[in-house]
Amino acid sequence: MRRRVAVVALCCAGVLVASGRRASAAEDQVLMTPPPAGAPVPPATGPGATPVSPLPSAVAAATNAPAPAPAPAAKKQPAGWIPGSGFVLQSEDAAFKLRIGLQAAYKFEPVYQAGSWQERNTFFVLRPSISGNFFKEWIHFWTSFEFAANPPYLLDSYVEIFPYKEFGLRIGQQFTPFDRHEYLGPQEILMPEWAPVSEYFWTGRDKGVTAMGALFESKLEYWAGLYSGTPLRQFNALPGNYVVEGRVTWSPLGSVASVEFPYIVTEGPTPLRISFTMQGYYGKVQSAIENFNPSTFSFQSMPSGETRKQGAGGADMWIYNEWFAFYMEGMVRQTEPPMGAKYTSGGLWMQASGPLIAKTMDLAARFNYLNPSTDLANDNFYSIEGQLAYYFMHTPNLVLKLRYGYGHQDAVDMAQQGAVTLVLATPGRIQLFTIQLNLMF
Numbered sequence: 001m002r003r004r005v006a007v008v009a010l011c012c013a014g015v016l017v018a019s020g021r022r023a024s025a026a027e028d029q030v031l032m033t034p035p036p037a038g039a040p041v042p043p044a045t046g047p048g049a050t051p052v053s054p055l056p057s058a059v060a061a062a063t064n065a066p067a068p069a070p071a072p073a074a075k076k077q078p079a080g081w082i083p084g085s086g087f088v089l090q091s092e093d094a095a096f097k098l099r100i101g102l103q104a105a106y107k108f109e110p111v112y113q114a115g116s117w118q119e120r121n122t123f124f125v126l127r128p129s130i131s132g133n134f135f136k137e138w139i140h141f142w143t144s145f146e147f148a149a150n151p152p153y154l155l156d157s158y159v160e161i162f163p164y165k166e167f168g169l170r171i172g173q174q175f176t177p178f179d180r181h182e183y184l185g186p187q188e189i190l191m192p193e194w195a196p197v198s199e200y201f202w203t204g205r206d207k208g209v210t211a212m213g214a215l216f217e218s219k220l221e222y223w224a225g226l227y228s229g230t231p232l233r234q235f236n237a238l239p240g241n242y243v244v245e246g247r248v249t250w251s252p253l254g255s256v257a258s259v260e261f262p263y264i265v266t267e268g269p270t271p272l273r274i275s276f277t278m279q280g281y282y283g284k285v286q287s288a289i290e291n292f293n294p295s296t297f298s299f300q301s302m303p304s305g306e307t308r309k310q311g312a313g314g315a316d317m318w319i320y321n322e323w324f325a326f327y328m329e330g331m332v333r334q335t336e337p338p339m340g341a342k343y344t345s346g347g348l349w350m351q352a353s354g355p356l357i358a359k360t361m362d363l364a365a366r367f368n369y370l371n372p373s374t375d376l377a378n379d380n381f382y383s384i385e386g387q388l389a390y391y392f393m394h395t396p397n398l399v400l401k402l403r404y405g406y407g408h409q410d411a412v413d414m415a416q417q418g419a420v421t422l423v424l425a426t427p428g429r430i431q432l433f434t435i436q437l438n439l440m441f
Contacts, residue, residue, distance in 0.1 A: 078090060078091075078092065085097075085099060086099055086100075086101055086441050087099065087100050087101070087441065088100075088132070090132070094133075094137055095133070095134075095135060095136060095137060096132075096133070096134050096135070097132035097133050097134075097137075098130065098131075098132045099129075099130065099131045099132045100128075100129075100130060101128070101129045101130075101131065101440075101441060102127065102128050102129070102439065102440065102441055103125055103126075103127040103129070103144075103185065103186055103187055103439075103440050104123075104125065104126050104127070104438070104439045104440070105123065105124035105125050105126075105186055105192070105436055105437070105438045105439070106122065106123060106124075106436065106437045106439075107121075107122065107123070107124055107192065107434055107435060107436035107437070108120070108122070108434075108435045108436075109121070109432055109433065109434045109435070109436070110432065110433050111430065111431070111432045112430070112431045112432070113426060113428065113429070113430040113431070114426055114428055121148075123147075123148035124148065124186065124192060124193060124436060125146065125148050125186045126146070126147040126148040127144050127145060127146055127147070127148075127155060127186075128144065128145055128147065129142065129143065129144035129145070130142075130143050130144075131143070131144075136163075138161070138162045138163045138168075139159070139160070139161055139162075140159065140160040140162065141158070141159050141160070142156055142157070142158055142160075143156065143157040144156045144157075153232065153233050154173065154233075155205070155232075156172075156173055156174055156175065156205065157172050157173050158170050158171055158172030158173060158174045159171050159172055164213075165213060165214050165218070166213045166214065166215055167211065167212075167213040168211070168212055168213060169209060169210070169211055169212075170209065170210040170212065171208075171209045172207065173205060173206070173207045173232075174205060174206070174207075174208075174210065175204075175205050176202070176203045176204065176205065176206050176210075176225060176227060176243070176245055176281075177210065177212075177223035177225060177245055177246075177247045177279070178201070178202060178203050178245050178247060178279050178280070178281045178312070178314070179198060179201070179202065179247070179277070179279055179314055179316065179329065179331070180247070180249065180277050180279070180316055180318075180329075181194060181195060181198045181260075181316070181327070181329065182194055182198055182199070182202040184258070184259070184260065186438065187259075187396040187397075187399075187438055187440040188258060188259045188260065188396060189259075189260055190260035190261055190325075190327075190351055190353055190364050190366075190387075190389075191351065191364065191366055191385065191387055191401070191403065192387070192401050192403055192434050192436045195329075195349045195351070195366060195368055196349070196368045196370070196381070196383060196407075196423055197329075197331070197347035197348065197349040197368045197369070197370050198329065198331075198349060200345070200347060200370060200372075200421075200423060201312055201314065201331045201333055201345075201347065203227075203243060203245065203281055203283070204231075204232065205232050206227035206228060206229065206230060206243060207227060207228045207230050207237065208225055208226050208227030208228055208243075209225065209226060210223060210224070210225035211223070211224050211225070212224070214255070217254070217255075218251075218254070218255035219250065219251050219252060219254065219255065220248070220249070220250055220251075221248070221249045221251075221255075222246075222247070222248050222249075223245070223246065223247045223248075224245070224246045225243075225244070225245045225246075226242065226243075226244055227242070227243040227244075227245070227283075228241055228242065228243075229241030229242050229243045229283055229284065229285040229286075231288075234288055238286050238288060238303050240284065240286060240307075241283075241284065241285050241286055242283060242284060242285075243281060243282070243283030243285065244281065244282055244283070245279075245280070245281040246279065246280055246281070247277060247278070247279035247280075248277065248278050248279070249275055249276070249277045250275065250276050250277075251273060251274070251275040251276075252274065253271070253272060253273050253274055254271070254273060256273045256275045256318065256320075257273070257320075259396055260325065260327065260351075260353075261325065261353060261362060261389075261391075262320050262325065263320065263321070263322055263323065263324075263325065263354070263355050263358075263359075263362070264355065264359055264360075264362060264391050264394060264395075265359075265394065265395055265396065269322050270320065270321055270322040271321065272319075272320075272321040273318075273319070273320055273321070274317070274318070274319040275317070275318045275319075276315070276316070276317055276318075277314075277315060277316045277317075277318075278313075278314075278315050279313070279314050279315070280311070280312060280313040280314070281310075281311070281312055282309075282310070282311040282312075283309070283310055283311075284307060284308075284309045285307065285308055285309075285310075286303055286304065286305070286306065286307040286308075287304045287306050287307075287308070287338075288303060288304055289303075289304050305338075306338035306339070307338055308335065308336065308337055308338055309335070309336040310333060310334070310335050310336070311333065311334050312331060312332065312333035312334075313331070313332060313333075314329060314330060314331035314332070315329070315330060316328065316329035316330075317329075323354055323355065324352065324353065324354040325352070325353050325354070326350070326351070326352045327350065327351050327352075328348075328349075328350040329348070329349055329350070330346075330347070330348045331346070331347050331348075332344065332345065332346045332347075333345045333346075335419075337418075337419035338419075339419060340418040340419040341375075341418070343372075343373040343374070343375055343376075343418075343419075343420055344373065344374045344375070345370070345371065345372050345373060345374075346370075346371050346374065347368070347369060347370040347371065348368075348369050349366065349367060349368040349369065350366070350367055351364060351365065351366040351367075352364065352365055353365070356388075359391070359394045360390065360391055360394060361388070361389065361390050361391070362388075362389055362391075363386075363387070363388055364386070364387045364388075364389065365384070365385065365386050365387070366384070366385050366387075367382075367383070367384050368381070368382060368383045368384075368407075369381070369382045370382070370423055372420050372421060372422055372423070373420045376412055376413075376416060376417065376420060377412070377413075378410040378411060378412050378413070379410055379412040379417070379420065379422065380409075380410045381407065381408070381409045381410070381422065381423040381424065382407065382408055383405060383406060383407030383408070384405070384406055384407075385403055385404065385405035385406070386403065386404055387401055387402065387403040387404075388401075388402045388403075389401045389402070396438070396440055397439070397440050397441060398437075398438070398439055398440075399437070399438045400435075400436075400437050400438075401434070401435075401436045401437075401438070402434070402435055403432075403433070403434040403436070404431075404432070404433055404434075405430075405431065405432045405433075405434070406429070406430070406431050407423075407424065407429065407430045407431075408428070408429045408430075409422060409423060409424035409426070409427045409428065409430075410427060411427035411428070412427070
């Protein structure tokens with residue numbers, strides 16, 4: 001259920017989350033190898049079809065001349081920097097390819113909360129990766145790691161089988177397709193990090209299989225996946241755990257860009273595009289307790305007996321052209337915690353941006369609103385942020401982002417909060433100033 005290098009930014013809401021909630025912001029998307037264009041279209045035949053020119057062999061037979069030798073297949077550059085691919089090693093027919101990449105985001109981000117300056121993190125992401133294809137150009141692989149964490153860990157590792165753009169499979173540890181914004185890599189999103197509301201509802205990374213494809217000239221895209229309900233750093237799946245997800249995107253004017261700032265990266269005028277998404281998931285996940293076994297010198301995961309059930313749905317709308325881009329998304333989720341009553345969460349976020357200097361600089365703003373539980377009072381979160389970004393190469397490869405963010409978390413009664421998760425663990429206001437440099441190759 002999904003597809004997808006890092007830059008610089010000034011954050012507000014996103015870092016607000018990173019400052020006071022679970023550290024899932026580092027567990028986000030990666031750049032994907034695009035699927036092939038599909039099977040070639042046969043030449044037209046029948047009434048009204050343009051006559052096909054005679055083949056060279058037929059001409060040779062009619063004139064008793066020897067048929068010319070077939071043209072040799074075009075050879076691929078064996079190694080080096082290839083535009084659109086990065087640093088690669090590959091065979092002459094491109095059936096085997098190895099790509100070495102990096103997504104990195106270096107930042108200076110003072111955070112002011114609860115009347116004092118907070119600790120800072122100098123990395124948003126730091127993700128080396130190896131990817132490519134083997135045997136066929138449509139059999140892809142991807143493995144990446146997250147080094148902006150202690151200890152470092154495996155982020156993604158999967159294989160894609162994608163012979164046609166209409167249908168393909170991704171198998172392994174991967175980013176789940178709920179939702180479209182979270183599906184993008186750190187180099188492809190507009191702001192320094194993902195939106196706090198989107199992070200709150202996202203199912204993260206999991207191990208399983210995703211079926212996906214594009215139909216009707218890529219105007220309709222779909223993702224459907226079944227996953228083991230296994231946390232990112234847990235490699236053995238517990239019996240009974242599962243998560244099922246689905247997403248459908250309809251773009252009536254044609255396929256949309258793979259970045260949230262298309263007016264920067266599009267060659268020539270950026271065409272008008274509008275796109276809509278419907279998505280949802282349901283899962284039952286029992287948490288695990290990790291114990292160290294000194295006999296085998298390994299960690300073993302044991303069932304905790306605490307099972308959480310969650311179901312969510314959402315929709316988004318994205319519209320852009322040469323002068324602006326606007327994205328809006330709303331989500332709702334019902335959670336049945338292992339202890340406590342069911343509760344329903346709802347959230348909405350939106351962002352708008354436009355170029356100040358064509359293909360070089362843009363200005364952006366984002367707003368987030370979340371109600372963690374419709375049954376609680378004084379638990380709402382909201383944030384607003386503004387950003388100025390400079391694209392050195394007119395691409396996502398090297399970007400500097402400057403951002404100011406302001407957020408506020410209501411103070412809920414702790415006796416009533418129960419199992420409800422808030423965006424910020426510490427109530428009150430938070431401000432942050434971000435200078436972030438994103439580098440991707």
